[in-house]
Amino acid sequence: MDCHDILIIGGGLAGLSAALKISSDLKVAVISKVHPLRSHSVAAQGGINAALGNNPDGKDDSWEKHTCDTIKGSDFLADQDAVEMMCKTAIPVLYELDGLGAPFSRFPDGSIAQRPFGGAGFPRTCYAADRTGMILLHTLFEQCIKKGIAFYNEWLVTNLIIHEGQCVGVVVYDIASGKTHSIKAKAVIFTTGGYGRVYLRSTNAFINLGSGIGMAYRAGIPLKDMEFVQFHPTSLFGKNILITEGARGEGGYLLNNKGRRFMEDYAPSSMELAPRDIIARAIQTEINKGNGIEDKYVHLDLRHLGRKKIEKRLPGIQEICIYFAGFDPVEKVIPIQPAQHYSMGGIDVDEFCASLVKGFFAAGECACVSVHGANRLGGNSLLDAVVFGKISGESASNFVEGGGGKIAGDNILFAEAKRWEQKINDLMRKDSGENVYDLLYQLKDIMSIKAGIFRIKADLTDALSQIALLREKFKKAFISGNCFRYCQEFVTISEFDSMLDIAEVIVFGALKREETRGSHYRLDFQKRDDTSWLKHTLVNWSEKGPKVSFKDVKIGKYKPVERKY
Amino acid sequence: MDYHFKILRFDPLKDEKPYFQDFFSRPKEMDSTLEAIMEIRDKQDPSLSFRYSCREAVCGACAMVINGNITLACKTTVKSLNSHQIVVEPLPNLEIQKDLIVNMDPFYKTMESIDPFLQPNGPLPEKGFRIDEKQMDKIFQFVTCLWCGCCYAACPVVSRDERYIGPAALAKLYRFVKDPRDGRDSAFWTKINNPGGIWGCDTVFRCNEVCPKDVRPADGIIGLRKKLIVEKTKNLFKRKS
Ligand SMILES: Cc1cc2nc3c(=O)[nH]c(=O)nc-3n(C[C@H](O)[C@H](O)[C@H](O)COP(=O)(O)OP(=O)(O)OC[C@H]3O[C@@H](n4cnc5c(N)ncnc54)[C@H](O)[C@@H]3O)c2cc1C
Numbered sequence: 001m002d003c004h005d006i007l008i009i010g011g012g013l014a015g016l017s018a019a020l021k022i023s024s025d026l027k028v029a030v031i032s033k034v035h036p037l038r039s040h041s042v043a044a045q046g047g048i049n050a051a052l053g054n055n056p057d058g059k060d061d062s063w064e065k066h067t068c069d070t071i072k073g074s075d076f077l078a079d080q081d082a083v084e085m086m087c088k089t090a091i092p093v094l095y096e097l098d099g100l101g102a103p104f105s106r107f108p109d110g111s112i113a114q115r116p117f118g119g120a121g122f123p124r125t126c127y128a129a130d131r132t133g134m135i136l137l138h139t140l141f142e143q144c145i146k147k148g149i150a151f152y153n154e155w156l157v158t159n160l161i162i163h164e165g166q167c168v169g170v171v172v173y174d175i176a177s178g179k180t181h182s183i184k185a186k187a188v189i190f191t192t193g194g195y196g197r198v199y200l201r202s203t204n205a206f207i208n209l210g211s212g213i214g215m216a217y218r219a220g221i222p223l224k225d226m227e228f229v230q231f232h233p234t235s236l237f238g239k240n241i242l243i244t245e246g247a248r249g250e251g252g253y254l255l256n257n258k259g260r261r262f263m264e265d266y267a268p269s270s271m272e273l274a275p276r277d278i279i280a281r282a283i284q285t286e287i288n289k290g291n292g293i294e295d296k297y298v299h300l301d302l303r304h305l306g307r308k309k310i311e312k313r314l315p316g317i318q319e320i321c322i323y324f325a326g327f328d329p330v331e332k333v334i335p336i337q338p339a340q341h342y343s344m345g346g347i348d349v350d351e352f353c354a355s356l357v358k359g360f361f362a363a364g365e366c367a368c369v370s371v372h373g374a375n376r377l378g379g380n381s382l383l384d385a386v387v388f389g390k391i392s393g394e395s396a397s398n399f400v401e402g403g404g405g406k407i408a409g410d411n412i413l414f415a416e417a418k419r420w421e422q423k424i425n426d427l428m429r430k431d432s433g434e435n436v437y438d439l440l441y442q443l444k445d446i447m448s449i450k451a452g453i454f455r456i457k458a459d460l461t462d463a464l465s466q467i468a469l470l471r472e473k474f475k476k477a478f479i480s481g482n483c484f485r486y487c488q489e490f491v492t493i494s495e496f497d498s499m500l501d502i503a504e505v506i507v508f509g510a511l512k513r514e515e516t517r518g519s520h521y522r523l524d525f526q527k528r529d530d531t532s533w534l535k536h537t538l539v540n541w542s543e544k545g546p547k548v549s550f551k552d553v554k555i556g557k558y559k560p561v562e563r564k565y
Numbered sequence: 566m567d568y569h570f571k572i573l574r575f576d577p578l579k580d581e582k583p584y585f586q587d588f589f590s591r592p593k594e595m596d597s598t599l600e601a602i603m604e605i606r607d608k609q610d611p612s613l614s615f616r617y618s619c620r621e622a623v624c625g626a627c628a629m630v631i632n633g634n635i636t637l638a639c640k641t642t643v644k645s646l647n648s649h650q651i652v653v654e655p656l657p658n659l660e661i662q663k664d665l666i667v668n669m670d671p672f673y674k675t676m677e678s679i680d681p682f683l684q685p686n687g688p689l690p691e692k693g694f695r696i697d698e699k700q701m702d703k704i705f706q707f708v709t710c711l712w713c714g715c716c717y718a719a720c721p722v723v724s725r726d727e728r729y730i731g732p733a734a735l736a737k738l739y740r741f742v743k744d745p746r747d748g749r750d751s752a753f754w755t756k757i758n759n760p761g762g763i764w765g766c767d768t769v770f771r772c773n774e775v776c777p778k779d780v781r782p783a784d785g786i787i788g789l790r791k792k793l794i795v796e797k798t799k800n801l802f803k804r805k806s
Binding site for chain 2: 038040052095108109110129176239316320324479480481486
């Protein structure tokens with residue numbers, strides 16, 4: 001059986017950053033269920049943070065201030081040593097990306113352009129118009145071609161194989177051939193991204209089902225802080241395509257049905273540039289109070305920016321409005337509503353991206369170090385993906401080169417693949433049952449209604465029982481076609497298994513955490529409670545259901561204070 | 566009123582030849598063709614295969630032919646088609662693997678063949694490059710290429726001459742040639758100074774027409790031609806003096 005030194009699962013920014021860092025002597029491959037350029041990272045718009053101080057208004061910026069903003073933004077739940085490291089390395093990392101050919105927008109003096117973003121004291125978000133994720137993903141993919149990295153595209157990883165406490169490989173479903181097999185590895189890095197599509201309204205790609213997080217959970221690795229789900233304030237009404245925070249960074253206004261800049265009432269000094277959790281709640285509150293339009297959305301007004309600025313700085317947003325909503329934001333206000341956007345929580349790893357299972361690492365949105373705590377600042381997750389992607393590559397290389405990796409016997413890997421094939425055969429044998437797409441819609445409904453921006457005990461408890469019912473129904477799921485090649489239905493069935501777990505852990509964590517912090521807002525516990533809750537939630541899988549434990553937050557020089565904007 | 570979708574189906578392992586299957590459905594006002602066929606898949610026939618990911622025209626996964634036009638399915642609203650019959654087919658110039666899914670590898674190979682990565686000619690400046698805003702703006706048109714393959718599928722030269730690497734690869738090359746940070750060795754010209762490269766294009770501009778991101782690949786091809794001529798003339802003068 002083929003054995004790799006390191007397998008990277010995921011071809012987004014985190015995965016490619018990891019691949020580029022692995023020593024050339026090691027045999028490495030990247031596995032992704034889509035061609036890497038179709039990964040969700042490509043959709044990031046607004047930018048990536050680093051205290052370069054290129055903006056005339058940002059001369060006094062420093063990585064320390066970036067650290068401070070990030071910690072305050074996280075509502076003090078981030079681990080301060082990790083944040084410090086990320087913000088410090090952001091600066092050389094940005095220059096490195098520029099050196100690899102990333103075509104960042106420029107200031108007149110030729111330096112990398114930077115714009116203001118929410119929750120940041122200085123304009124420190126570097127960008128390439130509003131296509132930052134795209135240019136970064138393409139640049140790193142180009143570098144992978146240069147380095148000759150092996151890619152297995154359109155392979156879905158379905159299981160993580162742990163043997164005697166050590167990660168020894170994965171089971172994959174080759175989407176093109178429809179065949180299942182195992183691959184051996186001395187170390188595995190998960191960079192499988194977020195789970196946005198667990199929610200009905202999400203800015204995430206259709207493919208973001210989150211199975212990586214679920215697989216790690218099933219393999220016995222705890223999930224951390226999963227109750228913290230970021231809702232982005234501004235998604236295009238109806239389609240929920242993201243309208244970047246950069247639009248507000250460039251000067252856009254949020255208006256209610258009276259044409260009033262309502263942020264005055266919620267964050268008088270930062271206005272439209274307050275952090276996302278605060279603005280998302282403000283918008284939802286306005287809508288609930290009857291100040292929305294059709295009781296469903298509010299307006300984002302860019303008209304005063306003028307055609308020239310919109311075309312130059314926000315061409316993607318203009319394109320989105322024209323193609324997906326049929327109007328030009330130069331002339332009309334944009335209808336927007338909050339939507340699920342990002343997962344602060346994820347697979348529990350330390351600042352070296354290592355988990356408690358030897359040989360298993362995770363980075364990017366699927367992982368939780370934690371640098372975002374209870375609320376992520378815009379522009380910090382591309383940074384997280386690149387910085388910790390690199391670190392995961394280094395850590396896995398050191399692990400393998402230091403002789404930490406173990407090669408399991410073929411029989412162990414065959415057995416895992418067999419187990420999986422058995423499951424498929426069982427599905428195939430049924431010729432009627434539940435349609436997985438129906439179940440998926442039901443799950444999304446539950447999550448959006450019961451575990452969204454505002455949460456309360458009764459809803460969360462109800463959500464748990466509804467998820468349990470869905471799990472029962474899912475046992476009756478079947479595959480309606482009889483072809484396994486390019487079978488999206490099978491991909492969805494396979495990932496849905498994980499989605500049920502993820503949804504359950506989000507709700508379970510939200511129920512346990514009896515306080516309000518960052519993105520997690522409990523109507524029945526509206527205050528932050530540092531005495532009882534300044535700690536990370538860890539949830540472990542068990543036969544009897546999720547098991548919760550807690551872990552201290554690493555506090556450094558930034559003492560928790562009330563968050564005011 | 567129901568829309569009538571005619572979707573091409575083909576499983577090369579089972580079917581002798583491709584055929585159209587009829588579906589009827591009623592998409593929402595602003596639904597894209599992608600959303601419409603996803604709904605058909607979810608509710609009527611889960612065995613229907615096609616690629617997709619971002620649904621906002623930045624990932625390039627869902628390139629296909631819709632009512633005869635090569636485009637991204639996510640970007641094409643059903644309404645914009647002005648017809649209640651919608652014919653959906655896979656990209657031409659590439660082999661069908663199943664239904665609307667084609668083998669993109671030949672296309673990816675052409676992209677990789679031009680060494681699509683920055684080749685700086687010296688060490689990186691410690692505090693990053695200083696680049697004129699205008700120069701960056703010039704390459705931005707080409708930087709937005711998604712590798713979706715629409716232009717490759719539309720190109721008449723690609724379909725008749727297997728040597729030709731196609732519009733996207735050449736436009737990508739131009740992006741690097743124009744990048745002030747790039748200092749690639751001039752040897753690359755010999756690779757494309759032939760009918761398989763810049764002289765293959767017969768300038769009918771199908772690529773410009775179909776590109777969903779307005780990259781206008783032919784601008785890149787013409788740019789390369791001009792640049793080659795300038796280089797050649799320069800060399801001529803150098804030799805004379
Ligand atoms: C619309 C939008 C705009 C954003 N804008 C910004 C921004 O401006 N600034 C910022 O900092 N952040 C932004 N973000 C967040 C940021 O884009 C993401 O957090 C980041 O790109 C995640 O990168 P990743 O590499 O972890 O995951 P992804 O890019 O999602 O990659 C995941 C990879 O894993 C693969 N995969 C998943 N599951 C499996 C499996 N089971 N088997 C095989 N492969 C699998 C996928 O194929 C994919 O290649 C934005 C997010 C959204 C939704």
